[in-house]
Amino acid sequence: MFRGRQVARFLPNIFRRYTFVLSVIYASLFCASIIVVLTILYFSSFQFLREQTDQRIDEDVFRIVAGTDWPSTGTVNTREIKDYLDNRRRIHSRSDPSVYLLVDQNNRFVAGNLHRWPSELLHVDGQRLEFISQVYHEDDTIVNHPIRAVVVVVANTGFKLLVGRDILEIEALKRGYLRLLWWSVVATFLLAILGAYWVSKIASNRLKKVNALSRTVMEGDLTQRIEINASGDQFDDLSDNINQMLERIQTLVEAIRSVSNNIAHDLRTPLTRLRNNLDELARSLADRSDFELAQAREATEKSIYEADSLLRTFEAVLRIARLENSPDSASIDEVSATELIEELTELYGPIAEERSITLNTLVDPHSTRILVDRDALSQALANLLDNALKYTPEGGTISVQGQYLEHQFEIAVSDGGPGIPTEYHQEVMKRFVRLGDASRTTPGNGLGLSLVAAVARMHKLEVVLENTTPGLTVRLKKFKTVDPKVG
Amino acid sequence: MRILVVEDDEHTRRFIVKGLKESGHLAEEAETGIDGLHRARTEEFDALIVDRMLPQLGGLELVRQLREDNVVTPILILSALGEVNQRVEGLKSGSDDYLQKPFSFAELLARIESIVRRVNKKEIETRLMVGELHMDLIKREVRMRGKKIDIRPIEFRILEVLMRSSGQLVTRTMLLERVWNYSFDPQTNVVDTHISRLRSKIDVPFEYPLIHTIRGSGYRMSPPNEDE
Numbered sequence: 155m156f157r158g159r160q161v162a163r164f165l166p167n168i169f170r171r172y173t174f175v176l177s178v179i180y181a182s183l184f185c186a187s188i189i190v191v192l193t194i195l196y197f198s199s200f201q202f203l204r205e206q207t208d209q210r211i212d213e214d215v216f217r218i219v220a221g222t223d224w225p226s227t228g229t230v231n232t233r234e235i236k237d238y239l240d241n242r243r244r245i246h247s248r249s250d251p252s253v254y255l256l257v258d259q260n261n262r263f264v265a266g267n268l269h270r271w272p273s274e275l276l277h278v279d280g281q282r283l284e285f286i287s288q289v290y291h292e293d294d295t296i297v298n299h300p301i302r303a304v305v306v307v308v309a310n311t312g313f314k315l316l317v318g319r320d321i322l323e324i325e326a327l328k329r330g331y332l333r334l335l336w337w338s339v340v341a342t343f344l345l346a347i348l349g350a351y352w353v354s355k356i357a358s359n360r361l362k363k364v365n366a367l368s369r370t371v372m373e374g375d376l377t378q379r380i381e382i383n384a385s386g387d388q389f390d391d392l393s394d395n396i397n398q399m400l401e402r403i404q405t406l407v408e409a410i411r412s413v414s415n416n417i418a419h420d421l422r423t424p425l426t427r428l429r430n431n432l433d434e435l436a437r438s439l440a441d442r443s444d445f446e447l448a449q450a451r452e453a454t455e456k457s458i459y460e461a462d463s464l465l466r467t468f469e470a471v472l473r474i475a476r477l478e479n480s481p482d483s484a485s486i487d488e489v490s491a492t493e494l495i496e497e498l499t500e501l502y503g504p505i506a507e508e509r510s511i512t513l514n515t516l517v518d519p520h521s522t523r524i525l526v527d528r529d530a531l532s533q534a535l536a537n538l539l540d541n542a543l544k545y546t547p548e549g550g551t552i553s554v555q556g557q558y559l560e561h562q563f564e565i566a567v568s569d570g571g572p573g574i575p576t577e578y579h580q581e582v583m584k585r586f587v588r589l590g591d592a593s594r595t596t597p598g599n600g601l602g603l604s605l606v607a608a609v610a611r612m613h614k615l616e617v618v619l620e621n622t623t624p625g626l627t628v629r630l631k632k633f634k635t636v637d638p639k640v641g
Numbered sequence: 642m643r644i645l646v647v648e649d650d651e652h653t654r655r656f657i658v659k660g661l662k663e664s665g666h667l668a669e670e671a672e673t674g675i676d677g678l679h680r681a682r683t684e685e686f687d688a689l690i691v692d693r694m695l696p697q698l699g700g701l702e703l704v705r706q707l708r709e710d711n712v713v714t715p716i717l718i719l720s721a722l723g724e725v726n727q728r729v730e731g732l733k734s735g736s737d738d739y740l741q742k743p744f745s746f747a748e749l750l751a752r753i754e755s756i757v758r759r760v761n762k763k764e765i766e767t768r769l770m771v772g773e774l775h776m777d778l779i780k781r782e783v784r785m786r787g788k789k790i791d792i793r794p795i796e797f798r799i800l801e802v803l804m805r806s807s808g809q810l811v812t813r814t815m816l817l818e819r820v821w822n823y824s825f826d827p828q829t830n831v832v833d834t835h836i837s838r839l840r841s842k843i844d845v846p847f848e849y850p851l852i853h854t855i856r857g858s859g860y861r862m863s864p865p866n867e868d869e
Contacts, residue, residue, distance in 0.1 A: 422721075426743035430656045433746050436857075437663065455857055458745075465743055466826070469723075476724060485726040500795050501821055504834035529725045533825040540828040602828070 173361075174354035181346025188342050192335045199331075203324050204302075208282060211304050214252055215317045219306075232256065232313050236265035251320035253289060253301055259312040268301075268316065276300070289320060300325050360389045364396060374478065374611075376404040422468055429461040470601040477530065477608040484527040484612055488636050491524045491556040491565065492517040498532060499554055502539050511546050511570075514553035522556070522563055523636040526613055534609035537602040538567040538628050545571025546625070563635050568627040579619040583607040606630075642687035642757065643667040647677030647703065648719065649695055653742075657690060660746040674698025681707055686714050688757050690749070693720035693731065701734040708735035715756040719744070725824055747858040751810035758806065769804040772851055772864030774843060776804055785843055795820070796839050803852065803862040812859035836860060 218238055239254050255266035263270065272285035284302050303318025363380050370378045379400065380393040432454050439451040477484075499515045506513040535554070542552045550570030557564065574582055574589065581587055588600040606628070610617045616631040644661055648654040649672055661668040669686070671677035674695040681689055681703075689707075693700040704716055716736040720727065723741035731739040737756040740749060769776040775784045781797060783790045792800070802819045803811055813832045817823045836852060844850040849865035 422743065427652055427656075429743060430652075430746070434656070434659065437660070437746070458857060462745075473724075485729070497821060501827070501831050501835075502829075504838050505829060505831050508834055527725070529824050532823055533827075536823075536825070536827045543829055 173357035174350055177350030177353045178347065181343070181350050184346055185339060185343050189335075189339055192338065196331060196335065200324070200328060203327075204279075207302055207319050207321060207324070208304075210252075211282075211302070211317055211319055214254075214319075215304065215306060215315075218254075218315070218317065232264065232308060232311050235308070235313075235315065239265040239267075251323075253287075253303065253316075253318045253320060255316040257314050257316075261314070264313065266316070271314075271316070272301075281305075283318075284321075357389075364393065367396065367400075371400065376400060376407060422465070425461060425465055425468070429458060429465065432458045432461060467601065470605060474601065474605050474608045477605075477612050484530060486525050486527055488523045489526050489528045489531075490521050491563065491633070492521045494524075494526075494528065494532060495535070495554050495556050495565065498535050498539065501536075502543070506543065506552065509543065510548045511543065512551040514551060516553060516555040516557065518557045518563075522558070524563060525634040525636060527609075530609045530612065534606045534630070535565065535567065537606055541602055542567055542569035542571070545569055547571070550625075559631075562631060563633040564629050564631040565633070566627050566629040568622060569625045571625050573621040573624065573626045574619060576621065582619075583617070603628075642753075643669065643685070644688045644690060644753065645669045645671060645677065645680060645684075645686045646690045647671045647674065647681075647695065647700070648690070648692040649673065650692070653692075653719075656746070657749065660750065664750055674700065674703045678703050678706060681712060681714065682710060688753050689714055689716040690753065691716055691718055691736070693718050693722065701731060701736075704734045704736045713760070715753075715760040717749070717752055717756060719749075723824065728824060745858065747810055747855070748812045748814065751806075751812055751815065751859070754809045755806050755811075755815070758809070766805075769801065769807075771804050771807045771862055772849065773847075774804070774851055776801065783843070785847060790842055792839075792842060796835070796842070799835055799839060800843070803860060807862045807864075810855050810859055810861050815859065 218235060235256055239256060253266070253268050255268035255271065256264040257271050258264055261271045267289065269288055272283070272287055275283050275285050277284040281304055282302055283305065284300065286298050287301050288296050289299050289301070299320045299322045301318045302321045303316050306315045306317065307313075308315055367378055367380050379397045382390050382393050382397075384390070436451060436454045436458060439447055439454060442448070442451070495515055495517055499513055503513055539552070539554070546552055546569045552570065553566075553568045555566045555568075578589055582589065582603050583606075584604060587604075607617055609615075610630055613633070615633065616629075618629040618631060620627045620629065644666055646654055646657050646661070646668055648657065648670075654670055654672075658668040658670060669680065669684075671680055675697045677689075677691065677695070678698060691700040691703055695703070700718055700720070704718070707714070707716070717738045717740060718731045718734075718736045719740055719742055720731065721742045728739045737760060738752050740752055767778050769778065773786045776782070776797075777784075778801070781794075783792050783797065783800065798820045799816060802816060813830075814826060816832050817826065836854075840850070840852055844852055851862055851864065853861045853863065855861055
């Protein structure tokens with residue numbers, strides 16, 4: 155399985171296509187049936203030719219014997235046969251391909267147009283022999299020809315009479331036929347491969363549209379549809395079904411989106427009112443100095459803080475939703491990666507220093523310009539730095555690197571914390587997911603990495619989490635650069 | 642100051658008006674864009690607070706029409722839409738600041754005071770002064786009682802923002818926007834550590850602190866005699 159997949163990877167695309175494989179199977183069956191038909195034809199027609207030859211030979215034997223006393227007396231004068239044969243010493247190549255040979259008890263030549271008794275037989279078929287022998291043509295040439303013959307032992311003398319026919323033409327015909335069979339199989343196979351390629355090309359062209367659409371759907375665009383070419387075939391049925399399915403999904407997604415927007419709006423408004431009321435309350439308590447009122451003010455301020463963090467969570471959810479649902483709203487600009495990283499590390503520098511954490515930056519010397527939404531990417535990196543600060547112990551190191559790796563620009567943030575077990579790497583990207591004790595021991599809403607994932611999706615970046623020892627490295631890969639330099 | 646609040650949501654409008662009155666300002670109300678436009682054209686205001694989504698006439702369109710009529714009153718746009726391009730759109734219409742809902746009243750007031758001050762100060766400043774702290778914007782130099790203070794570029798920028806709004810609240814969000822040009826709040830309180838560094842250079846070595854923390858909101862820079 156593994157090997158098969160590896161091999162398949164090296165094959166050109168077309169040979170891996172399902173339709174192509176189907177067509178090749180069909181073509182192979184077609185070739186096989188052609189071979190079967192031609193083989194049957196071959197055997198039956200040469201069987202017929204052989205029977206005809208044998209019939210002629212039998213007629214010859216009968217003719218020779220009919221010229222002697224054999225039928226009436228039961229004895230044969232070999233002389234009569236010899237005389238008969240001497241008249242036909244040469245072969246008449248076209249009209250009469252008959253061969254004869256009469257030998258005595260010691261296989262010595264007596265008469266006929268064959269020179270010698272055959273020493274090597276090619277084939278024995280019942281009473282029939284096939285062999286190669288020199289024959290004398292009427293124009294005195296001597297040629298090696300294949301012969302099919304029958305041997306008759308002359309009853310009372312021990313002489314042997316061989317009567318046969320030159321089957322050169324039949325053999326030639328046979329070879330020709332076999333050549334024809336071979337070439338027609340080759341031609342059929344080539345045509346079949348060509349046909350398979352063509353058929354799969356047609357099919358895959360139509361499937362290509364479906365695949366292209368699937369990709370746009372995966373990227374979050376539900377508005378595209380497959381065009382239907384009105385031939386009413388299965389592809390049209392498939393396309394039509396997919397279109398209808400998308401229509402339905404789009405309606406549902408829009409319904410869900412508007413519902414969640416409504417929920418967001420409906421919850422945010424009363425929360426804001428609550429917060430504003432608390433704000434007013436805090437302000438009215440601000441100038442009062444007696445102890446109980448001061449306590450009330452403190453409680454109010456705590457409540458404002460709580461309301462603010464709820465509102466921030468809401469804002470984060472809505473921001474992620476906006477990034478995911480309307481990637482077009484991003485304001486993509488040319489930004490110097492070095493500057494962007496340095497601005498952030500400048501922002502985080504003092505707080506890292508306060509906690510005795512070393513904050514390293516490594517940026518490429520070319521000051522690569524990347525195409526990004528500066529604010530969104532800064533927020534994503536700020537979230538990564540927030541996390542890194544949260545989990546790196548005092549005295550640890552955090553590093554931010556922006557560089558070309560394997561010809562692609564990437565930004566990586568590494569911390570000195572405990573890392574995240576590999577099996578949770580996908581999980582932590584989801585909204586509100588916080589691992590283990592984190593939900594109790596550290597502040598946060600579990601949206602930091604979801605926002606990173608959303609920003610990455612918006613920029614078509616790849617997010618890779620890696621456990622380094624110690625700590626976790628989050629890589630944002632495949633940035634679009636303005637002037638791609640080869641690392 | 643006399644401030645016009647153009648906002649269709651009654652609750653938000655009341656909240657702003659009440660806050661403004663409590664802070665000693667005169668607040669006028671308009672419910673629709675048309676009404677707001679009419680009043681802004683015919684009456685004299687020190688500042689306008691305009692909601693972006695208004696019935697009949699949108700906030701941005703209102704600002705555009707006022708600017709076409711050469712009304713230069715500073716305007717702050719309030720909006721639930723806070724993405725960068727929406728902010729840019731808001732500022733391009735001719736408004737002076739853009740505040741995303743929900744907001745705290747302190748933030749709104751700080752921004753209103755800041756834009757009014759900015760718009761009224763026509764000449765370009767080259768020197769800023771708060772108490773005995775002097776900032777030379779051309780030489781990029783800060784002196785306290787004539788003694789030069791060694792200060793990093795980022796700290797210079799923070800100090801500049803604070804000094805330009807001296808006597809007024811500058812929120813953390815405002816600092817993030819004006820110093821770093823970020824429209825998001827990082828989870829960690831990164832701004833505070835920058836301020837405490839700045840304090841260690843200009844407040845700690847001298848008797849009177851100039852940078853004051855306003856609880857839950859931000860910072861205010863004011864000379865010692867104005868300090869309560």
